[in-house]
Amino acid sequence: xxxxxxxxxxxxxxxxxxxxxxxxxxxxxxxxxxxxxxxxxxxxxxxxxxxxxxxxxxxxxxxxxxxxxxxxxxxxxxxxxxxxxxxxxxxxxxxxxxxxxxxxxxxxxxxxxxxxxxxxxxxxxxxxxxxxxxxxxxxxxxxxxxxxxxxxxxxxxxxxxxxxxxxxxxxxxxxxxxxxxxxxxxxxxxxxxxxxxxxxxxxxxxxxxxxxxxxxxxxxxxxxxxxxxxxxxxxxxxxxxxxxxxxxxxxxxxxxxxxx
Amino acid sequence: xxxxxxxxxxxxxxxxxxxxxxxxxxxxxxxxxxxxxxxxxxxxxxxxxxxxxxxxxxxxxxxxxxxxxxxxxxxxxxxxxxxxxxxxxxxxxxxxxxxxxxxxxxxxxxxxxxxxxxxxxxxxxxxxxxxxxxxxxxxxxxxxxxxxxxxxxxxxxxxxxxxxxxxxxxxxxxxxxxxxxxxxxxxxxxxxxxxxxxxxxxxxxxxxxxxxxxxxxxxxxxxxxxxxxxxxxxxxxxxxxxxxxxxxxxxxxxxxxxxxxxxxxxxxxxxxxxxxxxxxxxxxxxxxxxxxxxxxxxxxxxxxxxxxxxxxxxxxxxxxxxxxxxxxxxxxxxxxxxxxxxxxxxxxxxxxxxxxxxxxxxxxxxxxxxxxxxxxxxxxxxxxxxxxxxxxxxxxxxxxxxxxxxxxxxxxxxxxxxxxxxxxxxxxxxxxxxxxxxxxx
Ligand SMILES: [Zn+2]
Numbered sequence: 001x002x003x004x005x006x007x008x009x010x011x012x013x014x015x016x017x018x019x020x021x022x023x024x025x026x027x028x029x030x031x032x033x034x035x036x037x038x039x040x041x042x043x044x045x046x047x048x049x050x051x052x053x054x055x056x057x058x059x060x061x062x063x064x065x066x067x068x069x070x071x072x073x074x075x076x077x078x079x080x081x082x083x084x085x086x087x088x089x090x091x092x093x094x095x096x097x098x099x100x101x102x103x104x105x106x107x108x109x110x111x112x113x114x115x116x117x118x119x120x121x122x123x124x125x126x127x128x129x130x131x132x133x134x135x136x137x138x139x140x141x142x143x144x145x146x147x148x149x150x151x152x153x154x155x156x157x158x159x160x161x162x163x164x165x166x167x168x169x170x171x172x173x174x175x176x177x178x179x180x181x182x183x184x185x186x187x188x189x190x191x192x193x194x195x196x197x198x199x200x201x202x203x204x205x206x207x208x209x210x211x212x213x214x215x216x217x218x219x220x221x222x223x224x225x226x227x228x229x230x231x232x233x234x235x236x237x238x239x240x241x242x243x244x245x246x247x248x249x250x251x252x253x254x255x256x257x258x259x260x
Numbered sequence: 261x262x263x264x265x266x267x268x269x270x271x272x273x274x275x276x277x278x279x280x281x282x283x284x285x286x287x288x289x290x291x292x293x294x295x296x297x298x299x300x301x302x303x304x305x306x307x308x309x310x311x312x313x314x315x316x317x318x319x320x321x322x323x324x325x326x327x328x329x330x331x332x333x334x335x336x337x338x339x340x341x342x343x344x345x346x347x348x349x350x351x352x353x354x355x356x357x358x359x360x361x362x363x364x365x366x367x368x369x370x371x372x373x374x375x376x377x378x379x380x381x382x383x384x385x386x387x388x389x390x391x392x393x394x395x396x397x398x399x400x401x402x403x404x405x406x407x408x409x410x411x412x413x414x415x416x417x418x419x420x421x422x423x424x425x426x427x428x429x430x431x432x433x434x435x436x437x438x439x440x441x442x443x444x445x446x447x448x449x450x451x452x453x454x455x456x457x458x459x460x461x462x463x464x465x466x467x468x469x470x471x472x473x474x475x476x477x478x479x480x481x482x483x484x485x486x487x488x489x490x491x492x493x494x495x496x497x498x499x500x501x502x503x504x505x506x507x508x509x510x511x512x513x514x515x516x517x518x519x520x521x522x523x524x525x526x527x528x529x530x531x532x533x534x535x536x537x538x539x540x541x542x543x544x545x546x547x548x549x550x551x552x553x554x555x556x557x558x559x560x561x562x563x564x565x566x567x568x569x570x571x572x573x574x575x576x577x578x579x580x581x582x583x584x585x586x587x588x589x590x591x592x593x594x595x596x597x598x599x600x601x602x603x604x605x606x607x608x609x610x611x612x613x614x615x616x617x618x619x620x621x622x623x624x625x626x627x628x629x630x631x632x633x634x635x636x637x638x639x640x641x642x643x644x645x646x647x648x649x650x651x652x653x654x655x656x657x658x659x660x661x662x663x664x665x666x667x668x669x670x671x672x673x674x675x676x677x678x679x680x681x682x683x684x685x686x687x688x689x690x691x692x693x694x695x696x697x698x699x700x701x
Contacts, residue, residue, distance in 0.1 A: 020449060023612025029642055069392065073459070139606065153607045198609045203638055235641045238634035238652060246600060246632070 007225065008041035009216050012058040014101070015066075015074045016046040022155060024064030024098050026200025030209045031060060037231050040217070049077040055088035059216040063101030065198060068111045068129070068157070071100045075117040078104055082120035089122050094216045095192035098201065102186065102194035103127040103158050112157055123187040123194050124166035125178075127158040140247035141175030141197055143185040149173070150205045151243035152197025160196075162187055169195055174247045191215045204239040206231070291322070291354045294370045295532045298358040298398075299378030299420070300391075301577045302525045305517070306378060308553040309529035311355045313546030317538045322354040353536065360394050364401035372405065374535035376412040376528045380419045381470055382451035382613075383574040383605070392456045395419050399426040410535035412528065415486040416472040418462050419452050424484070432535055434527040435486035436468065437505070438493045441520065444469045449575060449613045455481060468520055469583070470576040488531045490523050502526075504543070506534055511544040517557055519584035521577075526550075555682040557584075559672075562694040565664060566672035569686060573604065573679045575613040581676060582619045591624035592674045595663035597656055597681035598628070598636040604678040608632045616643035625666055628652055629659020630681045656684045 013028050028044050035042045047053045055061055066074070078085075089095060095105070103109040106125035109117045112132050119127075136157045143150050150170055159179035162168060168178070169186030177185035177196065186195035193212070195201060202209040214226035297307045311323045358366040360380075367375070377398070380391050402411070407429050414420040415435035424431050444467045452471040454461045460477035467473035476482035490513075493502040500515045500522055515526050530543050538546075552558040559568040570585075572578030585592055600606050616639060626648045628637045633652040641647070649666045653659040660675075667673050677685055 017450075017453060020613070021609075022607060023609035025449075026609075026612035026639075026642070029612075033642060069456075153609050155607060198607070200609060200612050203612075203642065204635070235634070235638045239638040242632060242634040242654075246606075 007039075007217065007221060008043070009035055009059040009213070009220070010057060011042055011044045011060045011062065012047050012053065012055070013044060014047050014061065014063040014078070015049065015070075016064075017048065018070045018074055019064040019066040019100055021065040021067070021099070022153065022198035023200040024062075024198060027062050027064070027096060027098070027202040030200065030202035030206075031062075031213065034206070034209055034213060034231065038229060040213075049074060053081075055081070055085050055093060058088075059094065059220050060212060061085070061088070061093065061095045063095075063097045063105070065099030065101065065156075067100075068113075071104060071109065071117055072111070072115070075104055075109075075119075078120055079118060085120055086122060089190055089192045092191050092215075092219045094212055094219065095122070095194075096202070096212060097122075097192070097194045099154075099156055099196050099198060102196060103156075103160060105192070105194055106160060106187075109158055122192050123189055124163040125160050125187055125194075126163075127160040129157045130159065137176035137180055137196070139175055140243060141177065141185065142173040142244055142247045143170035143175070143177065143197075144173055145170040145208065148207055149240070149244060150197065150201070150208055151240055151247060152195070152199035152201045152205070153243075154196045155198065156196050160187075169193055191219070199243070204236055204243055206233045206236045206240075291352055291370065293353045293373040293536055295353070295355050295536065296358045296363065296367060296370070296372040296375040297356070297378065297528070297532070298360060298363045298375065299414075299528075300360065300381040300383045300574065301580075302378045302521060302528065303357040304553045305522070305525045305556050306376060306528045306532075307355050307357045309526055309547060309550050310376075310532050312549055312551070313529060313533045313538055313543050314353055314355065314536070316546040316549065317533075317542045320352045322352055324356050361397070363398060364404070367401055367405060372409050374410045374412060374532050375405070376532045377414060377420045377423060378524065378528050379414055379417045379470070379472065379576075380452065381574055381576040382610075383577075391419065391451060395423070395456065398423060402426045405429070412531040412535060414472070414524065414528070415484050416468070416474070416524075418455065418471060418475045418477075418481075418483070421484055422455070422457070422481070430535075432488060432507075432531050433484050433486040434488040434524075434531045435483065435490075436493070436520070436523065436527075437486070437489040437491045438502070439466075441466070441468055441493060443467055444473075445615055445618060447617075448579060448615055451576070455479070469580060472524075488527060488534060490527055493520070493523060495519075504530055504540070504547075506530065506540050506543070508534065509540040511540045513544060513547050515547050516550055517552065519557075519580055521580040521584075522557070555677070555686050558686075560689060560694040562689055562692045563664070565667060565669070567675065567689060567694065568672060569675045569677065569682060569689075571679065571682050572614075572676050575610050578611075578614045578676070582615065585674065586618060586622055591622050593625045593663070593667050593671055594623055595627045595629065595659060595673060595675045595685075596636055596640065597630040597659065597675065597677035597685060598632045599630045599656075599678045599681040599684075600632050601680040603680050608635050611636060611639045614639075616640060616645070620644040624671075625649055627659055627663040627666065629656050629662075630654065630678070633659070656681055657688055660685055660688055 097105040104119045105122040106119045110128040112129040138155045168184035169188045218226035311321045410430040415433040460479045462475045465474045489505045490502040504513045570581040572581040650662045
C-alpha cells in the first residue's frame with residue numbers, strides 16, 4: 001500500500017463569496033479536516049465568476065446556497081461551464097450541491113418573480129418558486145439516506161421536482177425536503193449529490209462526508225484507495241443526535257414566512 | 261443600582277392594544293419628540309446611550325426596554341409612562357427601538373422627530389428574509405415619515421447610506437474617520453456585497469467589519485462624508501476613547517464600552533441627540549455615563565467572581581464580540597451558549613459563518629451550553645478550541661455552574677450567549693445575587 005501522504009484531493013468551491021448562506025463553508029472545512037486526519041493532503045480553490053477553471057482539475061466540487069439574487073448573478077457564468085461539469089459528472093467526478101447550488105444543477109429554476117434561470121442539467125429535476133405569498137420551507141430536517149439518518153436545516157422558497165427516473169438522495173423523515181409533497185430529499189446522479197440541507201451538512205453528517213472523500217479517492221487512485229480509517233467522531237455524532245432531537249421535537253417550523 | 265429582573269416587558273402593551281387599538285397613536289401624539297432607532301445590531305445599546313444623553317440634557321425620557329422593540333413593547337412603554345389619567349407628561353421625549361420589520365408600523369403610530377438607522381446585517385433569515393427586502397421596505401416606509409423628520413444614517417454601511425436617495429428631508433450621517441482602525445480579517449463573511457439598485461460590487465479602500473467601511477462602487481456611488489464622526493480611537497481595558505466631531509463642535513469621549521461596534525453605537529446616539537438639539541458637552545457627559553444595556557457587555561460580580569456577558573446573536577454581532585476579546589497575550593475563560601429558540605433564529609447554521617478560528621488561541625478554558633450545545637461544541641472543535649470542560653450541557657443553568665466551577669480565581673468568566681440564552685443566564689446570575697460593576701446611577 002502506498003504511503004498515505006502520496007494522496008491528495010483538490011477541492012473546488014464554486015462562487016464562495018456569493019453562495020455561502022447558512023454556513024455552507026463548513027462543508028469545505030469538513031473535507032479538509034477529515035482528509036487531514038488521515039494524512040490526505042487537500043487544496044481548496046474558490047472559483048469566482050470569470051475565473052479560469054476546469055472541473056477536471058478537481059476531485060471534489062462544492063457549491064452552496066444563496067438567495068435568488070445571487071443565483072441570478074452566478075447562473076450565466078455557470079452556464080458557460082455546463083458542458084464541462086456534466087462531462088466531469090459522467091466521468092464519476094464528485095459533487096455536493098446545496099440548496100441554490102442544487103437548484104442550478106437541475107434543468108432550470110423559476111424564481112419567485114417568474115424569471116427563469118437555466119440550470120446545467122446535471123440532475124433531471126426542475127425547481128420552481130411558487131411566489132412571494134407562499135411559505136418558505138424552513139426548519140430542521142431528518143432524512144434517511146441508505147438506511148442511516150442525515151440531518152440539517154432547510155430554508156428554501158424553491159420547490160424541486162425530480163423527473164421520472166431521477167433518483168432522490170434520501171427520504172424525508174421530518175421536514176419539507178424537495179417540495180414538501182413527495183417525501184423526497186435531494187437527488188443523486190453517479191457521484192453528484194444534490195441536497196437542500198444546510199447546517200453545515202457535512203460536519204454533522206460524517207458518514208456522508210466520508211462517502212464523498214471515498215468516492216473522490218477511488219476515482220483518483222483506484223478502488224482500494226477509498227477505504228478510510230474511522231475517526232473519533234464523538235462531537236459530530238453528538239451534534240447529529242442533537243439535530244435529530246431538534247427536528248423531531250418540532251415536526252414543522254412555526255416560522256414559514258412569506259419572503260421571496 | 262438596578263434590579264436584575266427578567267427581560268420580558270411586552271405584556272401591558274398587548275393588553276392595551278386589545279382593549280384600545282388606537283392607544284399607541286393617541287399616546288404617541290402627545291410626545292414632544294420621538295427618536296426611533298432601527299437596524300440589525302446595536303439598537304438596544306444605542307437607545308440606552310441616547311436616553312442617557314437626553315436625561316443629561318434634563319429631559320424626561322420614555323424608553324422601551326430591551327427585548328420589547330416590537331410594536332407591543334412600544335405601546336407598553338408609552339402606557340407605563342402615562343399618568344393614571346392617560347396623559348403623558350408634556351415635554352416628554354420617547355426613545356423607541358424599532359424592530360426592522362416593525363419600523364413602518366411604529367413610525368405611523370409615533371411619528372419620529374428623528375430616526376436612526378444603525379446597520380443592516382444578516383440576522384435570522386428564517387424570520388426576516390433577505391436583507392435587501394428589509395432595505396426595500398424601509399425605503400417605502402420613509403414615504404410616510406413626516407417631512408420634518410431628520411434621518412440619521414450610518415455612512416459606512418452602504419445599504420444604510422443609500423437610504424438617503426429615498427429621503428428629501430433633513431439627513432445627518434455618521435461614520436468613522438480614523439485612518440488607523442485595523443481592517444477586517446480577510447476570511448470574514450460579508451452579507452451585502454453589491455448595490456441592490458445597480459448590481460455594482462461594493463469596493464473598499466478600507467473595510468472595518470461586515471460591509472462597514474470606506475466603500476464605493478464602479479458606477480460612482482461612494483461613502484458620503486459624515487457630519488458626525490469618530491477619530492483618534494483608542495481602546496483601553498475598560499473604555500474606548502475617541503474624538504467626536506459634531507457640526508456644533510468637537511469633544512473627546514471616554515466611553516465605558518469596548519470595541520468598534522460600541523463606537524458606532526455612540527455615533528448613532530450622538531447623531532440622534534444632535535438632531536434633537538443637544539449640545540456637544542451634554543453628549544460628552546451622557547456618553548461618559550453610559551451603562552451597558554441588558555446583556556450587552558455587562559460586567560457583574562457573582563460569589564466574588566467577575567462575570568461578563570457579551571451578546572452575539574448573528575455572525576457580525578458575534579464577530580464583533582469576539583474582536584473585543586482579542587488583545588495580545590490575553591486568554592479568556594469562555595462559556596458559549598447556543599439556543600435555537602424563535603427569538604434566536606431556529607437555524608444554527610450561522611455559527612459556521614463566525615470567525616471563531618481567530619479566538620481559539622485566546623481561549624484558556626471552554627464550557628458550552630444551550631439547546632444546541634453539541635452543534636456549538638463541534639463548531640469550536642473545528643476552530644481549534646481546547647476541548648470543552650465537562651459534558652456538553654443543554655441546560656443553561658448546569659452549564660453556568662460548570663463554568664463557574666472550573667474558573668480559577670481571580671480570573672473573569674466571559675459568557676457569549678445568543679439572545680434567549682442571554683435572558684436565561686442573566687436571570688440565573690440575578691438569582692445568584694449578581695451585582696453590576698458598571699452601574700453608575
Ligand atoms: Zn437554503
